[in-house]
Amino acid sequence: MNPSEVKERLDAARTIPPAAEDASGRAPDPRGARQAGLHGDLWTAIALFSLTAVLILASRWISPSFGGLAQAKAILVLSSFIAVTAFGQQMVILTGGLDLSIASVMTMGGVLTFGWIGASGPALIWGIPLVLVLTAAIGALNGIGVVLLRVPPFIMTLAMGIIVYGAALGFTGGTPRGQPSPALSALFTGHVLGVPPVILLIAVFAALGTLLQLGTAFGRRLYAVGTNPAAAYIAGLPVRRLTLLAYAISGGSSGLAGILMVGYAGGATLTMGQGYQLPSIAAAVVGGTSILGGSGLYLGAVGGALLLTTFSTIISALGIAEGWRTILYGAVILLALLLLRDELYAWIGRAVTRPILPPDASARRNA
């Protein structure tokens, strides 16, 4: 390939994902950056899970009913919605984008589930896949806007969110109608292995999500796209298709969160998704995801979702004014960000791994 051809492909690649200009000042080797980042991501996840456990235990001081297994279960159940939306959000963030349509797509998923599936059992079999496909299609539309029309992700997903919300409003005429689904509710009220089935579902989801990121070609390529889109394009990766797929996944996972929400709440409202837009980003970022793309692990985002849910559960039990609760919530997010920085993991990593590293490896790290 002659140099002018390379330049042409580089230029073409630069205009594909809007975050392509991030490429400057990044590690030139995506694979190397990925390996270096993985330790940090794992440490983040471990730190978040431990912190959540400690917080739940410590919350016994706030209320005697807290700190037990029942509260841990309740937090796991509540965190499932943020955890599911954070998966799609993180996949999109990995590509260097951002999904601001999550709240509306989640609402749409919930409204459709409530209206179409209702109390019917057999309807679940076609209804759930249909809702998932539809919401994934909305996500794919986001992806088309971003990769083909080259609309900035921020504005594409924001506009899509407004459009989908308008559609949900029009579809329901302002009041969602339908019936609660006993089967979906059973996810939250039933018992399998001593816990509500939704907890097992989320555990499997978290495992599969992390596996998709680390163990499949699709996942590894997504990191490459986010780290350096131009390099990924030159390496022959289908950058557009990968990016589009990430947005479709985000739409589908928002739809899934909407379906779960109908099971939890026994109904749907037009505001049901509202509280999940920013938490989906916060969970991913607290979980160690770089908003610039190319780094982050779903396990960390699940940890972020758990920690945020634990915070809000404990804070709302404090019996203080809403203003103080809000301030406290913001303050702990800030504190988590300040504490869970890469520098901290680098320091822990050095302390733990120093003796076993060969001399040349440590020399390279210090360079």
Next chain:
Amino acid sequence: MSATTLPARGSAAASARRLLGNGTLIVAAIYLLLLAVFAARQPGALSDSSVTDLFNNALPLALAAAGGTLVVLTRGFDLSVAGVVALTNVLMATQVGDGAGGALEGLAMVVGVGLVVGAVNGYLVAYVRLQSIASTLATMIVTSGLALLVLDAPGGNVPDFVSYGLTDVVAGGIPVAALIALGVVALWLVLRRTDWGVALYAVGADETAAGLAGIPTRRVKFLAYCLAGVFYGLSGYMLSALTATGNPNAGNAYLLLTFAAIAIGGTSFSGGRGGLVGAMIGAATLTLLQKVLFSAGVSSFYTGIFQGLVMILAVLIAAISERLARGRRA
């Protein structure tokens, strides 16, 4: 980026290209188009009182978008706009006395609040190096909480001096809001030519290169967040004048609209390209769009769909014309 930041000199073709690539002019054209539609559908749309209304309704969002643009130019996101607008709004509705003294006291207060929040954001992003979207999310939540502490439900009264004075006309028909907007534009045209203004674009385009060129990148970013905060405070001030009451949730609607206005105004979210004037016209366009849709009799259920489509279209038009400009240069 050279198309908008470094004016090319030369032939008429070159200046035509420059116009095509200029997001501000494109959004201005979209605005005028919408205004024409509005005038055609609504008798009296261009009467004095209707024009004053247009300025009054657009200014709070325009000020917020102006502030947000400064941060977006550095390739950051500032979500704290929602919190600062809410906090300054409830402060204006509860803590300020009437008369010129009260208005000045209020002005000092909103500027102070904006500056403090902006400084916290700037410190966290520029010096502690936290991700902008995450740290401003935290400050947004904290300031929203403070707003709830000041006023836990919609209510309160903004002094008449502010609410009448700022929404009125002076000198035989010039809206005060238009004068304020002009003042901000003038301020920006001066700021853009200062060392800081030039550095703002450089940092957004390529922070590493800017740093190597000797630009104090951290201070440039810090100041961008501080000034952005001040603009959010002023936005809350103007919003208070407009609504004449306090609402601790007043900022929520601003969060996404601010970014929409910035994008429509031709500012790139990958930094270093765009400008404040475009964002302000973008804000006016979004405000006008709501009026046009209402006058066109679009069911309020579906207003959102049109709004979303227009946002995407505006960005597409800007991108296509920019591509045309770039294509012809190559």
